[in-house]
Amino acid sequence: MHPNRIKSYSSARKWAVHILISRLLEQENQAAGFKVVDHFRHAIFRLLVLMCFGDKFDESRVDEIAKVQREMMLAVGSRRITMLAMFPRVGKILFSNVWKQFEKMRDNKEQVFVPIITSRIESAHSEPQVVAYVDTLANLRFPDGGKLTHREMVGLCSEFLTGGTDTTASALQWIMANLVKHPRIQSKLYNEIVAVVGPPRKGVEGEPEPVINEEDLEKMRYLKAVVLEGLRRHPPAHFLLPHKVMKEVEVEGYMFPQGATINFLVSEMGLDPKVWDEPMEFKPERFLANDGVFDINGSKGIKMMPFGAGRRICPGSDLALLHLEYFVANLVWHFDWSAPDGYHVDLDEKNEFTIVMKNPLQAQISSRVEKIKHLS
Numbered sequence: 001m002h003p004n005r006i007k008s009y010s011s012a013r014k015w016a017v018h019i020l021i022s023r024l025l026e027q028e029n030q031a032a033g034f035k036v037v038d039h040f041r042h043a044i045f046r047l048l049v050l051m052c053f054g055d056k057f058d059e060s061r062v063d064e065i066a067k068v069q070r071e072m073m074l075a076v077g078s079r080r081i082t083m084l085a086m087f088p089r090v091g092k093i094l095f096s097n098v099w100k101q102f103e104k105m106r107d108n109k110e111q112v113f114v115p116i117i118t119s120r121i122e123s124a125h126s127e128p129q130v131v132a133y134v135d136t137l138a139n140l141r142f143p144d145g146g147k148l149t150h151r152e153m154v155g156l157c158s159e160f161l162t163g164g165t166d167t168t169a170s171a172l173q174w175i176m177a178n179l180v181k182h183p184r185i186q187s188k189l190y191n192e193i194v195a196v197v198g199p200p201r202k203g204v205e206g207e208p209e210p211v212i213n214e215e216d217l218e219k220m221r222y223l224k225a226v227v228l229e230g231l232r233r234h235p236p237a238h239f240l241l242p243h244k245v246m247k248e249v250e251v252e253g254y255m256f257p258q259g260a261t262i263n264f265l266v267s268e269m270g271l272d273p274k275v276w277d278e279p280m281e282f283k284p285e286r287f288l289a290n291d292g293v294f295d296i297n298g299s300k301g302i303k304m305m306p307f308g309a310g311r312r313i314c315p316g317s318d319l320a321l322l323h324l325e326y327f328v329a330n331l332v333w334h335f336d337w338s339a340p341d342g343y344h345v346d347l348d349e350k351n352e353f354t355i356v357m358k359n360p361l362q363a364q365i366s367s368r369v370e371k372i373k374h375l376s
């Protein structure tokens, strides 16, 4: 198999964590700290590109993909594009310039994505390969035998990257911000990790740093609780995608007519004082009850819904939880995270496609391996 091809999904995650750790090692021990979220987004995006297209592209190719993705994402947030989406027929006439601009962005994206998709499909016949997301799209057949067009595959790959990158990077930033703000919680988490995998070790010269194995995450209950508390207190999406009422229904005396558009106050649910004790506080311990089992999909009852619930629940929810646990565990195992002198973690929010930190986290990090070496 080609060395740049995806070998397995767990090796892809390991590779992404190596990328992140090597970038963070360059930021170590900076007195003023450094802005962490760009590093998180970079590693998560590279991981999702690999899972989507099956190849480890070089930085310039990844930058090209990121550029066309971001261009579209920023435009989607604009009011005129929203009007186009709501009234497509009239919108095309009323906002013909915006429509042209939209088509240009779509063409730019196709120019980058289509060659990648076609080369992947062509090589599938000649080389054995682990199934990537795009392979599943290429192999999809409709009941009448029809296939997805290239344009549809571009749209779906783009949705995969958009749906998974900023949401996960934002959740990771909120969780790490709380671990910097609450050193006690960070120590408790570090102690749990060490109890499962031992203290962090120095890598062999010239080899990537050792990382925690995915299978070990299963034994870390407090880690799961930290991730869930992060999603409760700071859900990256404050609303779901708009839903449509299929059949008239009455809920607690309110009538919802067929065809109405509805949405859900995701962030308010996680902060409801009737459901959550001290809802504004970051207390992972609340998720340790019931043997650490928590129904985040809302199949038995809904206490929070960071991924939505029901038929249109986020299809990436399990993947996102795994990625968050895996990244948080490795970040805390390798580094001690603290606030630079005079800096205080500000939990104010800002809407930027997802809900992000208004003042992005600045953290100071130091290698735990070095600390252990000094102590021994």
Ligand code: HEM
Pocket (backbone or CB within 6 Å): 048, 159, 160, 161, 163, 164, 165, 167, 168, 171, 235, 236, 237, 239, 240, 241, 242, 306, 307, 308, 309, 312, 313, 314, 315, 316, 317, 319, 320
């Ligand atoms: C912490 C990370 C994530 C959060 C908080 C999140 C949250 C959400 C939410 C709230 C929705 C709307 C659900 C609804 O309308 O009922 C959604 C939809 C979606 N998510 Fe995620 N998501 C995350 C990660 C991911 C990942 C990793 C992927 C894939 C790689 C992904 C792919 C999607 C897609 C494709 C949809 C649209 C589904 C549809 O149209 O039915 N998400 N996500």
